[in-house]
Amino acid sequence: MVRQRLIKLYGLSEPRIAEIFVKLQGKPADAVLGFYPHFPENHITISLQGEDEPTVTAELDQVQAEIFSLVGDYIFSTGNQEMEEVVGRLLTERGKTISVAESCTGGLIGHRLTNVPGSSDYFCGGVVSYSNQSKVDILEVSGETIKKYGAVSDETAQEMARGIRERMKSDLGLAVTGIAGPDGGSKDKPVGTVYIGMSSAEEVFSRRYRFWGRRKQIKLNTSMMALDWVRRYLNGDPILSGI
Amino acid sequence: MVRQRLIKLYGLSEPRIAEIFVKLQGKPADAVLGFYPHFPENHITISLQGEDEPTVTAELDQVQAEIFSLVGDYIFSTGNQEMEEVVGRLLTERGKTISVAESCTGGLIGHRLTNVPGSSDYFCGGVVSYSNQSKVDILEVSGETIKKYGAVSDETAQEMARGIRERMKSDLGLAVTGIAGPDGGSKDKPVGTVYIGMSSAEEVFSRRYRFWGRRKQIKLNTSMMALDWVRRYLNGDPILSGI
Incomplete structure (x- = not known):
């Protein structure tokens, strides 16, 4: 199964977003990160594949926590909220x-x-x-x-x-x-x-x-x-x- | 050459727009009318083909005048204005x-x-x-x-x-x-x-x-x-x- 999470940020420049991607590379190995500028917001998606729902959700939470530790102040939604x-x-x-x-x-x-x-x-x-x-x-x-x-x-x-x-x-x-x-x-x-x-x-x-x-x-x-x-x-x- | 004109209307129901299309059928024969609901506006396009710019423009003006005579009050733009x-x-x-x-x-x-x-x-x-x-x-x-x-x-x-x-x-x-x-x-x-x-x-x-x-x-x-x-x-x- 594949699960995706959408993280919305506001106020970070694109070069600073790029830094996040560098820092997150390969943890965990199978996470696929996507970046979508959505003026004036920036959207990051995390896609993960796994055996079952709890495992995938736990891994998504882990990646999300990493992103929060780097730029938590700038994140305004981890659901799909405006x-x-x-x-x-x-x-x-x-x-x-x-x-x-x-x-x-x-x-x-x-x-x-x-x-x-x-x-x-x-x-x-x-x-x-x-x-x-x-x-x-x-x-x-x-x-x-x-x-x-x-x-x-x-x-x-x-x-x-x-x-x-x-x-x-x-x-x-x-x-x-x-x-x-x-x-x-x-x-x-x-x-x-x-x-x-x-x-x-x-x-x-x-x-x-x-x-x-x-x-x-x-x-x-x-x-x-x-x-x-x-x-x-x-x-x-x-x-x-x-x- | 082909020329198109966009007419924007507001406040007419779609059945009443359909009536315009019936009344305008075949005048002139080569005019192609398009209807695009664009909530809450309605857009009508007139497409015409002709030998030269002045002829096509005159024909477009004629079709536009016909539409004005039917529902002029509801037309707010014949350019592409908001x-x-x-x-x-x-x-x-x-x-x-x-x-x-x-x-x-x-x-x-x-x-x-x-x-x-x-x-x-x-x-x-x-x-x-x-x-x-x-x-x-x-x-x-x-x-x-x-x-x-x-x-x-x-x-x-x-x-x-x-x-x-x-x-x-x-x-x-x-x-x-x-x-x-x-x-x-x-x-x-x-x-x-x-x-x-x-x-x-x-x-x-x-x-x-x-x-x-x-x-x-x-x-x-x-x-x-x-x-x-x-x-x-x-x-x-x-x-x-x-x-």
Whole structure:
């Protein structure tokens, strides 16, 4: 019998994935590893042949454990789950609610979260603050902050994350602001520059990213990173610093 | 030489599409029509063979004109444009801005509108009011309305459309509220029941729809119908009453 397992990762570059393959070579000898880039995710499959179900499952578990020991933080699914399903399950398990303030993603994060049946139990809602005025009016981002640091900045991302959390009375507030292109980039903040912010009752923090690709790819990658922040945060894993 | 044209329709049932094919049979004799359901859109292709470009183009235009005379209101693209590109072009041409209040679509309408480069010129932003509280707090839907008619109702859709327009200071306000399922349906309002509302400076109106399918399909169909409303409104075409 042959059994296969699908492991989904996000946030690792392909050369780093290649290293895993080198390290795993030949343990066990009959494991066949497959690599499938599935933008912006990376998928690894483990195929194993064996006499019976328990033996094959045990061997699959062993290979999976090896991969976890190398890059566990980057693995978001060992079944065939989407990132939004994983995040939904974690929010449910932890009894936490979330809301989102989206600029460059235009609603994609909320759309993904609400693709999951039952998401109304943990998703309170969101604001798509495409204009600066809406950031000020609805999210209570200070006009001074936008003037001083720009709408695409750590400061604005943090105020958005704080604002949406307060507005929606949720446990977590997630915010993204960036330049999806093709226009709007500058030397300091080229197309693909994105700030992600998160707020809880205890803290507010943000990070800068630079994503590559066209408009839809930048939006997709931003939504993926933002959702991965929630996954990592709820798992107690370190938030990614750059990609 | 052979030339093909792609005509995209939305809102016609397949039996009604079949009628077009019967009526168009043999005019002109060498036109080959193709039908491709592309949920939730329907695509028709016209293929024609001829001596030279001008002759073939004239014949394609003739067949296209015949299709327009039968079901012109339902055609949203004769190039290869997405609905959101068509809506974006119309908003730009008319010099109008829009904002969206989304419940069951969770952000999908905003996501689609912002897939179009330059959409920040006409898209002010949106609110994903997944909870009743956010409908009241941010969109200023009256708690009384929700209590009396329900969150999924003509009245709530209209107040959402009015609220988002005022909040975002846009020319048009678009709102959707519905039951995407699999849970939440009732005898009166089964899964797939959706209300779409629209507001302008002059008027506010709404309609009830019943969409079929699973959660993602109901969300997609709702976003499509809402965007088609904008297209029809800006074209001066009648808004669809049911589907």
